[in-house]
Amino acid sequence: MIMMRALVLTGPGKAEVQQVPEPVAAVGQVIVDVERAGVCGTDVELFTGEMSYLHSGVSSYPLRPGHEWSGTVRAVGPGVDESWAGRRVTGDTMIGCGHCRRCIAGRHHVCPDRHELGIRDGLAGALAEQLAFPAAYLHALPDTVDATAGALVEPAGNAQRCVDAAALAPGERLLILGTGTIGLLTAMLARARGIEVHLLGERAGRDDAWTRETLPDLPWDAVVDASNGPELPGLAVSLVEPGRRVVYIGLSGTPSLIDTRDAVLKDVTTVGILGASAGLAPAIAAFASGSVDPRPLVAATVGLGSAAEILAGRRPAGSATGPKILINPQL
Numbered sequence: 431m432i433m434m435r436a437l438v439l440t441g442p443g444k445a446e447v448q449q450v451p452e453p454v455a456a457v458g459q460v461i462v463d464v465e466r467a468g469v470c471g472t473d474v475e476l477f478t479g480e481m482s483y484l485h486s487g488v489s490s491y492p493l494r495p496g497h498e499w500s501g502t503v504r505a506v507g508p509g510v511d512e513s514w515a516g517r518r519v520t521g522d523t524m525i526g527c528g529h530c531r532r533c534i535a536g537r538h539h540v541c542p543d544r545h546e547l548g549i550r551d552g553l554a555g556a557l558a559e560q561l562a563f564p565a566a567y568l569h570a571l572p573d574t575v576d577a578t579a580g581a582l583v584e585p586a587g588n589a590q591r592c593v594d595a596a597a598l599a600p601g602e603r604l605l606i607l608g609t610g611t612i613g614l615l616t617a618m619l620a621r622a623r624g625i626e627v628h629l630l631g632e633r634a635g636r637d638d639a640w641t642r643e644t645l646p647d648l649p650w651d652a653v654v655d656a657s658n659g660p661e662l663p664g665l666a667v668s669l670v671e672p673g674r675r676v677v678y679i680g681l682s683g684t685p686s687l688i689d690t691r692d693a694v695l696k697d698v699t700t701v702g703i704l705g706a707s708a709g710l711a712p713a714i715a716a717f718a719s720g721s722v723d724p725r726p727l728v729a730a731t732v733g734l735g736s737a738a739e740i741l742a743g744r745r746p747a748g749s750a751t752g753p754k755i756l757i758n759p760q761l
Contacts (some may be wrong), residue, residue, distance in 0.1 A: 431448065431451050431452075431546075432451070432452045432676070433449040433451060433452065433453045434449070434451075434558060434559040434560050434594060435447050435449060435450075435559050435734055435736060436494050436554070436557065436558030436559070436759075437475055437494065437495065437496070437557040437558065437723070437737045437757070438450070438492050438493070438494055438568040439476055439491055439492060439493045439494070440481075440491055440492050440497060441471070441491050442477075442478060442479030442481065443477065443478060443742075445477055445478075445737065445738035445741055446738065447734055447735055447737070447738075448651045449614075450494075450497065450558070451492040451552070451646060451686045452559075452560055453560055453561065453562035454507075454562070455506060455507030455508075455510070455562060455592055455704065456507055456546060456562070457507055457564060458507060458509050458564055459506075459507040459508075459509060459510065459562050459563060459564055459567055460505065460506050460507065460510055460514055460515075460519075460562075460563055460564075460565050460568065461503070461504050461505040461506075461507075461561070461562055461563075462498055462499075462501040462502065462503055462519060462556075462560065462561045462563055463501050463502050463503075463504050463559070463760070464496075464501040464557075464559060464560065464561050464562060464578045464759045464760075465501045465502065465503075465577040465580070465581075465758065465759075466498075466499065466500050466501040466580065466581035466731070466758060467496045467498060467501050467555075467556040467557050467581060467724055467742050467757045467759060468498030468499070468581045468582065468584070468585065468611075468756050468757075469498075469583065469737070469741065469754075469756075469757065470497070470498055470611070471610070471658070471726060472497070472549060473495045473496070473497075473548075473557075474596070474741055474743075476493060476495050476624075476690060476730065477495075477738075477741040477742070478547065480547075480683060483549065483550060483740075486550070488550045488551060489549060489550050489551055489573040490551055491557075493548075493551075494531030494548060494554040494557065494558060495548040495549070495555045495557050495660045496547075496548040496556035496557030496558065496561075496584070496757075497523040497546065497548040497549055497555055497556065497584060497731040498581050498582075498584040498585060499520060499521070499549045499556035499561065499581055499584070500518065500519070500571060500577045500578075500579075500580025500581045500583070501518070501519065501520075501580075502516065502517070502518050502519070502557075503515055503516060503517050503519055503568075503576075504686045504756070506525065506565070507565075510565040511565070511703075512618040514565055514568065516570075516571075516714065517570055518570060518571040518575075518577075518580065518660070518703065519568045519569060519570055519580075520568075520569050520571060520580050520581070520583045520584065520714075521547070521563050521564075521567050521568050521569060522580045522705075522706070522707050522710060523546055523547045523548075523549070523568070523705060523706060523707075524537075524539035524541075524544055524546060524567075524705045524707050525538075525545040525546070525547065525564055525567055526538025526539070526541035526543075526544045526545055526554060526683075527541050527544065527562070529541075529670050529688050530542065530543065532689045533554075533591075533736065536606075538703060538707065539705035539707040539708075540585065540704065540705075542606050543565075547563070547608045551719045553579055553687075554694050555735065557757060557759065557761075558734075558736055558748045558759055559734075559759045559760060564746050569583070569710050569711065569714060570725055571583075571714065572714070574660070574717075574718045574719075575592075575718050576719045576725075578728055578731070578756060579717045579723070580726055580730075581630060581708060581756055582615070582717075582727065582754065583706075583713050583714055583717065583722040584613075584706050585611050585612055585615055585706070585754075586615045586619065586627075586706075586709070586713035586716070586717070586722070586724060587705075587706025587707070587708075587710040587713045588612055588615075588679060588703060588705070588706045588709060589612050589615035589616040589618075589619050589707030589709070589710035589713070590706070590707065590708075590710075590712050590713045591679075591703050591705075591708060591709040591735070592612070592616045592620055592677045592679055592703055593616060593619045593620050593623065593625075593654075594709070595701040595703060596620070596652035596654060596675055596677050596746055597652070597675055597749070598620070598623075598625050598651055598652050599625075600623060600624030600625060600637060601623075601624060601626065602625055602626065602627070602651040602652070603626045603627075603628070603648060603649065603650055603651045603652075604620050604625050604627050604628070604650070604651065604652050604654065605628050605629075605630060605650040605652070605653045605654070606620075606625065606627065606628070606629045606630070606652065606653075606654045606656055606670060607629075607630045607631065607654065607655045607656060607657045607662045607665070607666060607671075608629075608631050608655065608656035608657035608658075608659075608662075609629050609631030609632050609639055609678070609753075610631075610656065610657075610679055611727055611754050612679060612680070612755045613629060613631065613654070613759065614629075614677045614753065615722075615724060615727070617629060618722045618724065619713070619716060619722055621722050622716060622721040622722050623669045624660050626648075626706035628640060628646075629646075629714070630642070630645055631657070632708070636694055644672045650669050650670050650671060650674075651670075652670065652673055652674055652675045652676070652677065653666040653675075653676045654676075654677045654679065654680065655676065655678050655680050656679050656680045657679070657680040657682075658666050658680050658681060658682045658683065659680075659682060660682040660683075660684050660685065660687070661686075661687075662680070662682075662686075663676075663678060663682075663686040663688050664686070664687055664688050664689060664692075664748075667688055667689070667692045667693050667696070667698055667700070668680075668692060669724060670696070670698055672697055672698070673696070673697045673698070674694040674698065674699070675698070675699045675700070675701060675721070676693075676698055676699070676700045676701070677700075677703060678700065678701065678702050679702075679703040680716065688700075694710075711727075720733075721738050726752060727750050727751065727752040727753060727754045728746065728750070728751075728754045728755075729746075729750045729751065729752040729754060729755055730745070730748070730749040730755055730756070730757055730761070731755075731757070731758055732746050732756075732757060732758070733756065733757070733758055733759075733761030734757055735756070735760045735761075737757050740754065740757070748749055749755045
């Protein structure tokens with residue numbers, strides 16, 4: 431049996447690189463040599479044990495995380511088009527059953543029996559040298575999208591859905607709560623559409639990022655909450671212009687309170703975003719065209735052996751200021 435290295439979460443606060451069997455492509459699957467994999471807040475919550483899926487029973491230890499990734503197809507399984515072999519790819523995190531009412535209607539990302547790569551039980555994640563992945567959920571990467579940008583397609587797909595849901599025209603004003611990866615990608619994609627963007631969060635040297643104390647008194651045509659602050663969903667409703675939209679993608683560790691009277695009396699539309707699925711193709715197109723370059727968001731790229739330290743919150747020495755750490759599983 432041929433073995434490979436993979437990161438395995440064995441319990442709350444416990445992670446180690448283990449030797450595991452190399453995956454074999456089942457019907458409809460490909461095998462990918464993973465070139466880059468991102469570490470995101472969901473991975474951290476799975477590591478700490480705070481992730482709600484661990485308490486609802488859809489996720490359990492041992493667990494192999496990683497759902498933001500790019501790589502090259504090394505082998506194809508039965509029933510898969512041979513042309514995928516050798517192609518550079520990324521993929522959808524949300525893997526639906528394919529035959530339920532929601533999947534048939536194009537809402538596979540909320541399929542009740544879905545897999546979530548590296549998150550829910552059933553499909554091992556991309557923090558490994560190789561990944562078995564269903565070909566139906568692959569997205570090809572153009573030559574202009576390198577491995578680093580390719581690993582940022584998944585969070586950018588989420589951000590793209592936020593921009594779409596905000597329903598703004600060029601020249602209108604968007605406020606984004608949170609300056610993490612999703613918030614900053616949302617800002618990049620919105621600006622590429624000609625939208626005026628402001629952020630509420632850590633300044634990090636930006637002239638478009640405000641604190642609660644310095645936030646200007648402007649009409650906000652839409653607000654995207656990409657934070658984890660339990661008080662910010664309510665703030666979003668209070669700040670947005672009447673008759674416009676609030677988009678929620680951030681999750682707090684405790685329940686958030688929204689006064690529905692505020693939403694009703696302001697005629698506010700609120701939209702929740704789960705998953706990147708519908709945003710992946712346009713995110714790839716934005717990266718490929720050069721209208722959005724996500725690579726400055728990457729603070730460092732480290733080897734698989736450093737992944738546990740990253741999950742524990744330790745940034746590599748010499749890291750840049752960006753919010754994203756990438757793993758190269760081949761190192």
